[in-house]
Amino acid sequence: MTPLAWDRYGKARIRLVKVERGSDADAAHDVIDLTIDVQLEGAFGAVFDGDNSACLATDTMKNTVYAMARGRRIEHAETFAIALADHFAAQPAVSKVQITSSEPEWSPIAVGGHGHPHAFIQSNAEQRTSVVTRDGSATTVISGIANLVVLKTTDSAFSGFPRDRFTTLAETEDRILATSITAAWTYRRDATEFAARSRIRTALLETFATHHSRSVQHTLKAMGDAALAVCADALDITLTMPNRHHLLVDLTPFGLDNPNEIFVATDQPYGLIEARIVR
Amino acid sequence: MTPLAWDRYGKARIRLVKVERGSDADAAHDVIDLTIDVQLEGAFGAVFDGDNSACLATDTMKNTVYAMARGRRIEHAETFAIALADHFAAQPAVSKVQITSSEPEWSPIAVGGHGHPHAFIQSNAEQRTSVVTRDGSATTVISGIANLVVLKTTDSAFSGFPRDRFTTLAETEDRILATSITAAWTYRRDATEFAARSRIRTALLETFATHHSRSVQHTLKAMGDAALAVCADALDITLTMPNRHHLLVDLTPFGLDNPNEIFVATDQPYGLIEARIVR
Amino acid sequence: MTPLAWDRYGKARIRLVKVERGSDADAAHDVIDLTIDVQLEGAFGAVFDGDNSACLATDTMKNTVYAMARGRRIEHAETFAIALADHFAAQPAVSKVQITSSEPEWSPIAVGGHGHPHAFIQSNAEQRTSVVTRDGSATTVISGIANLVVLKTTDSAFSGFPRDRFTTLAETEDRILATSITAAWTYRRDATEFAARSRIRTALLETFATHHSRSVQHTLKAMGDAALAVCADALDITLTMPNRHHLLVDLTPFGLDNPNEIFVATDQPYGLIEARIVR
């Protein structure tokens, strides 16, 4: 028999929608829409030999998420995830819990210039993410944003790179820069001001817009610096930025020039730039 | 040899990004981001026997899209699609042309409260669609919206439906109603005011929000009526509305009630409601 | 109020897995794995005005699929779909029923050279499809295959096509031909030998393999002819064949030739060739 070097199990993609209705009938509703993964590590070796006596069913994990959401105010996904992590950490055999969540934004539908109190539109494609890890008694909260799709039509260059025998790319001082930003920042222990997410999002977007980019890396670093500057509770930020290439179309066969006007957007291959910046 | 009863060919998913920069250096840029399909019908029977003399290459269709976009103002996808349809209709053998397009919305990134002139965010997940068909000398324009995801937390009932031996669904006067709206409306011949899209979108959303829904069908009809009311050029509207079920979770095993608070969002199966409403 | 020109509703993506176990304990099991859509048309106009008295709940449709599968031998998806269509056609208000199904293939896992009696592998990515339509008392059965992905490395040419000012594609006598075949054939009324699917699949594949292709259209036609030749019950066949372009990479910048050896496979844009062939 061979030994287990590492193992983990849990329930993935638990879909929880909670409607918070306020105290009076006219109050605006709030929609909490979370997709949650629960993952446990611990003394589960016997399970792999067929003994389920320590194996909390993943179905029970799902039930727990729904039951614990009932009657509990969920101001931030992070605080609910911390409560779940505390619950599962107290189970027998468990040494480490990880609660992952993903959340789209539902905004009130505008009716006659005002937000409707109980009708919502999924207003953008991005997701608010979090990963809460409880390892023994230490809890770590990482919050993030995924699928924030942006593009700038100028103020982006890529030149001065090395040329070897396989290099054909032309240098350019003016190209389209397009990416889908994934960001994740780690809060210092005991931070509670999870509304910082909004400031970080604004810092990332404003910096992307105004930065004179020499490369994706160059802009990524400026964005990460700006994010850390607006949130003293963030210890680090990891940014993942695919370079969604927009290639200038060669129109010369048709007797036409192309002064940075007509592009083909490509899905693959794509550049992939990743970095973690610490305070 | 068996006869051809119908045939069509073309190029699908031509990705065109055009940057319109305005006349002076400070002018705000505009991003046109179209995914275009070109489809031709006509006297192409010989191609199926191996004679390519009438077979305009689909690669040529792609080149044509890029070349015709150069230097041409694209105010609406519809007007560019009409120009493409006219071009291909004039090719030998062609009797019918269909140009399909899909377009996400790029909005200026807000910096210090103002829209940035050349940095953009893909502000939501919906797509603006169009299908332009030129059949002989007659051109039909259908415009639409896809993936408009909405939810209301109340003002939605479903009761009074028939019960047979396979019916278990409880009647409800208060449920979540969630859907991803796909809409497509046909313009009267020679209509040119394609900015009507915005009014139709508002009418669909406001009606979804404020309608006292007896069923998805009931709300769909009200939305279609409202859309036709705000656009005299629209002859009809087709709405496709999947019913994205949010099921109330049974919390009684845990000693808890659930007064329309905790739901599980399900992907499948889903109800699917479709109708075309004419003026 | 505007009139309804057309409407339809139903339940989509009902996931049914049935295990048929045979009469004795050692018998090999059979797995039926169907994704079913039920769609109804009829006198449902009042539903759109908020009167649900004729609106069979889509939840009831789902229940019906599961209940009718119990104890009923499902030799072919088509025969089960016909039974479902007959059931729903007998409901009040219903004038037309469409039952759509999609089915992956589960093959016994080979253990020591023999198929295991109750362990299965989803042996390929293709789906077996069917659309059964009952309109009044007339039932039409269309069967098909989707996502049959094939490629040939030679015996495929594309030349002799017209050249206009937007044509840059080079003629070629030897290229890669790759596609994902979607096929759908209509059975003559009262046909019952739905196992013909296997012969049609073989005819499509063998013809794709051995045909000296002058174009996708040319090969599509030969494949359709071959399919109709092996199934006298098939009245027509519709084939949809995207041209998944494999572009020869230009290696001359690196001092290398490329005698049809190194290709880049592209997802988009792609050619799209469709035809219906009748007997």
Added chain:
Amino acid sequence: MTPLAWDRYGKARIRLVKVERGSDADAAHDVIDLTIDVQLEGAFGAVFDGDNSACLATDTMKNTVYAMARGRRIEHAETFAIALADHFAAQPAVSKVQITSSEPEWSPIAVGGHGHPHAFIQSNAEQRTSVVTRDGSATTVISGIANLVVLKTTDSAFSGFPRDRFTTLAETEDRILATSITAAWTYRRDATEFAARSRIRTALLETFATHHSRSVQHTLKAMGDAALAVCADALDITLTMPNRHHLLVDLTPFGLDNPNEIFVATDQPYGLIEARIVR
């Protein structure tokens, strides 16, 4: 300015298709179809400050993959990935290279009982994967399989698990077990017999089929043990097995029993079981 704690960049989803044709005209062709990611780490800090002098363009990485594939026999993805890793490791600034690949299987189309020499079918949905890492002068090869979808209709139980106040799941001695296997094993240094992949795949499948399962964990461990037993070069194996739940449908409202015959297959939520087993 904040420091970089970690960074990496490269090109993702380079699509390479190579046709190996053999020496004489009648020889069977071989199709190599790889999707490759190249990722570099090293002294790239200045790039993040806008100095591109050390930033090998990701476009050059793509060109390198195509050029190095020309004229080079690719027996296994692993050997080609090692060659790529060696090439990039020799570039200035680079300290670590990771080459990831994914490869579907193309099998000859059977024509008259024989495999056709140059026509192929993508015979199943699974992917062969590899991750080759060169860190300084040490090279690690991890090979794997992804998306191997299997199901067993009996010989699977789940009982004896703990019950707390949130547990509702019934114990069962006979359920469907279905999963999509992802496996990845690490070869000992200098291993070259990458054809071991086939033996490991067989061991995984045969063990899945014949194991009397007490849980997904129990079967996962048996599969991992079997895989290591047939490949002395494998130091460890990591298995990821989502539990694709098939829920018994309650037919009692319809007056029917359901002796493990009718199931609803669910996509989400799903159990997720992961473990790494070492020799």
